[in-house]
Amino acid sequence: MVDQSLVTSGFDVETLLSERYLQYLLFTRLEAGLFEYAFRITRPPMRPGDPGHDADVVIAPPQDYDRLYPPHPDAPIAVGDPSSFIIEIVEGGNQPVVRAQFFVTVTDLITGDQLADLFDLFVKLELRSDTDEREFEINHRLSLEVIDIGGTLELFLEAAGVSKDEMLAGIMGRVNGETSLGLLRGSVQQSALQAYVGGPGVPAALGVYVDLALKSGPGPDEYLPPRGNIGDGQSFLDLGQDLAFATSPHLLDLLGPDIRFRMAELKADGSGYIFPLRDESTVDRHVLGRNLGIVVGPEIGPPPLNLPTGRLELHLRGEYTDAPFDPNFGFSLLLRPVFEDGTLTWDFDSDLDFGLGAVVVSFLAGAIAGALFLNPVLGAGVFVGLLIASDLVAEPIIAAAVQDEIVDSVDLSFFDALPVRVVGARRRWDPLYTTNHQVVTLMDQMVINAEGIAFSGVVAVGKDPTPKAVVPIRDVERNEDGSLAYLQYRVNDFANFTSDFAAIAPGTDRRDYRFVASRGPTLVSLSDAQIHDRLQSDRPAGPTRLTAPISLVPKAIHVVDGQIDNILCIARVEITEQHDALIEDFKITTKGQILADQGQEIRENVFVELQALLGRDPTAQELNEAVNGRVDLLVEPLVGPFERDELPSLLEGVIARILQLDLTPEEYAIRQDAGVLLIEDKEIIIRKGKPYYRDRPDGVSDDNLLALPHYEPPYRP
Numbered sequence: 001m002v003d004q005s006l007v008t009s010g011f012d013v014e015t016l017l018s019e020r021y022l023q024y025l026l027f028t029r030l031e032a033g034l035f036e037y038a039f040r041i042t043r044p045p046m047r048p049g050d051p052g053h054d055a056d057v058v059i060a061p062p063q064d065y066d067r068l069y070p071p072h073p074d075a076p077i078a079v080g081d082p083s084s085f086i087i088e089i090v091e092g093g094n095q096p097v098v099r100a101q102f103f104v105t106v107t108d109l110i111t112g113d114q115l116a117d118l119f120d121l122f123v124k125l126e127l128r129s130d131t132d133e134r135e136f137e138i139n140h141r142l143s144l145e146v147i148d149i150g151g152t153l154e155l156f157l158e159a160a161g162v163s164k165d166e167m168l169a170g171i172m173g174r175v176n177g178e179t180s181l182g183l184l185r186g187s188v189q190q191s192a193l194q195a196y197v198g199g200p201g202v203p204a205a206l207g208v209y210v211d212l213a214l215k216s217g218p219g220p221d222e223y224l225p226p227r228g229n230i231g232d233g234q235s236f237l238d239l240g241q242d243l244a245f246a247t248s249p250h251l252l253d254l255l256g257p258d259i260r261f262r263m264a265e266l267k268a269d270g271s272g273y274i275f276p277l278r279d280e281s282t283v284d285r286h287v288l289g290r291n292l293g294i295v296v297g298p299e300i301g302p303p304p305l306n307l308p309t310g311r312l313e314l315h316l317r318g319e320y321t322d323a324p325f326d327p328n329f330g331f332s333l334l335l336r337p338v339f340e341d342g343t344l345t346w347d348f349d350s351d352l353d354f355g356l357g358a359v360v361v362s363f364l365a366g367a368i369a370g371a372l373f374l375n376p377v378l379g380a381g382v383f384v385g386l387l388i389a390s391d392l393v394a395e396p397i398i399a400a401a402v403q404d405e406i407v408d409s410v411d412l413s414f415f416d417a418l419p420v421r422v423v424g425a426r427r428r429w430d431p432l433y434t435t436n437h438q439v440v441t442l443m444d445q446m447v448i449n450a451e452g453i454a455f456s457g458v459v460a461v462g463k464d465p466t467p468k469a470v471v472p473i474r475d476v477e478r479n480e481d482g483s484l485a486y487l488q489y490r491v492n493d494f495a496n497f498t499s500d501f502a503a504i505a506p507g508t509d510r511r512d513y514r515f516v517a518s519r520g521p522t523l524v525s526l527s528d529a530q531i532h533d534r535l536q537s538d539r540p541a542g543p544t545r546l547t548a549p550i551s552l553v554p555k556a557i558h559v560v561d562g563q564i565d566n567i568l569c570i571a572r573v574e575i576t577e578q579h580d581a582l583i584e585d586f587k588i589t590t591k592g593q594i595l596a597d598q599g600q601e602i603r604e605n606v607f608v609e610l611q612a613l614l615g616r617d618p619t620a621q622e623l624n625e626a627v628n629g630r631v632d633l634l635v636e637p638l639v640g641p642f643e644r645d646e647l648p649s650l651l652e653g654v655i656a657r658i659l660q661l662d663l664t665p666e667e668y669a670i671r672q673d674a675g676v677l678l679i680e681d682k683e684i685i686i687r688k689g690k691p692y693y694r695d696r697p698d699g700v701s702d703d704n705l706l707a708l709p710h711y712e713p714p715y716r717p
Helices: 019-031 152-159 164-175 251-262 358-373 383-390 494-502 528-534 572-614 620-645 647-658 665-673
Strands: 013-017 038-043 053-059 086-091 097-108 114-131 137-150 177-180 190-196 205-211 243-247 276-278 287-300 308-320 328-340 343-352 421-430 433-442 446-449 452-467 473-478 484-490 514-516 523-526 550-560 563-571 661-663 677-679 682-687 690-695
Touching: 019 086, 019 097, 019 421, 019 433, 019 452, 038 164, 086 190, 114 152, 114 164, 114 190, 137 164, 137 190, 251 287, 251 452, 287 328, 308 446, 421 452, 421 494, 473 523, 473 661, 523 528, 550 572, 563 572, 563 665, 563 690, 572 620, 572 647, 620 647, 661 665, 665 677, 665 682, 665 690
Parallel strands: 550 677
Antiparallel strands: 013 205, 013 243, 038 053, 053 097, 086 097, 097 114, 114 137, 137 177, 190 205, 243 452, 276 287, 287 308, 308 328, 328 343, 421 433, 433 452, 446 452, 473 484, 484 523, 514 523, 550 563, 563 661, 682 690
16 A cells, blocks of 8 residues: 655655556557557668668567456467566656567568567657646647667677668657657646656656646636645555555645635626535526535544544535525535445445435535536536546536435446546547557555545556447338337448458457448448447446437427327437538638628738738738638628528528438337437327327427427438
């Protein structure tokens, strides 16, 4: 377990990685089929009569390693070597050097000579990032630069006429570059890389240090100054552990105020800030009370011992303004880590410390939790900041804030990515989802005390799917008897990944589907069983392999004997796409018309203005950018009238041409009940054992189902 007395850098979060962890990052590329085992080094002719020189290089894969899944049965099986793919940190500091050892076979294609031996690659690592408009760091990458090679193969190749420079050039082209650093996501105030070379009884470690962007006040630019100093850091990684994680002793104290400041709202007159608690489940975000303060820390047990219980407590002090006399209250959300086979889930509990009736208590508890964790200002939740450096946050903590009982409504996947799941490689094996090949840290204990949060663990290769976000259900396929056989999903980028859809590697992750040949967009067909299979997660509260439910908008109905027999729908996302495309087309067309009619005059006026501003003639680029900006300003006021007067009819015309999804109410209801789709703003009712859709009572009749246009199947636009 982590010795928290060694957490001394002052950074908010410290994460230490072993050499084996770095090795497993490389293994994720093997699992994704992205590592080039064999390549050719070519030396062109240097002089007349010199035929040049070619050598084939084959790298032996490692022997089998720990996976959390069986390898694909059709993946090619290669004989591994225990000395291949060994990683060693040989130089410390903030630009460390690692030695990557491979067992390599080189064949001289001129002489036929062959040598199999160890080959060393020395790579310098550097942490790089960009900055956002607040000067915070974003888009963190790890830069890889080959600086040297070693081993007897170097001598062999030089004897064959391939110089070290030629070897380096061939290898650099395959290795040098940048790779995403999965330990850092989003924006942070500052980060640092520091490596520690190992010794007798002391493991080598690569440290990643992070200061989070924490608020010091409610204003948009009020943030705490940087807190960490890499010179004060030291390794706390134990032998036999692959990852060690710890927060600084001060971080939990800073989180509560940070959360409260992010919930602040500017007063209407701009004179200051208020801290309302809003019911996020209501349309008007009704104000329940005031946020008087938030404290984050370990839950402390009863006296006289007063020891940490192992649970993390988020305590909010508030004033409930919806009750007589505006009573104060305290609300606590308690989180206990639960481990099973190294993976983590969370047990949640809550407590409200004033005596309202049970119904009011459960409502208020849920609403306060919603105000904390569903508040749009806070984004993904309280601990996105705290756990960002270890990819510990998967999804929002509470899926439905106002329920009968808050404990039952908590989404247990909030800390689902703990044990740390760091993405080393990604591949689109399947049309409907991307596979994240990960290094997964397995643990059996976590410390939550006054010094912060700490844990350590060993690693294995794992994987998780990320479903493609935009996959609208476009059409169906039916059996000969008319029963529904398949739903057809639109996959616009299918053609970009056809080679991946056929590739096989140890980590290939692909589910059954049918490709639909179509003159229109590419469609992929799934049966109900295939959809059900994709909606199952590989682990508790883990991600699925299909985006669901798909939100549908009814557009027309087929009526038989006064009853709706069929409903013609389109996915909401397709309406949004067409809406945005029409607006963009209008802007482009209008801009072209303005340039054609007034372009010369605008250009001359802008030229004179820039000349006066710059004190010189503008460059062509400066002039073109200024002209485009001027024309954009002329276009913008015309967009509103277009959206009001012309867009609705144009949009309906476009939608009418792509309407295809034609099902009976019962067919929709079955799949809505299964979580596959959802018809917006309609309720399912059962009459005589048969499901029907009913309009929600909202006082608006224009969108009622029976008010929609009628059609006769099969639909033709």
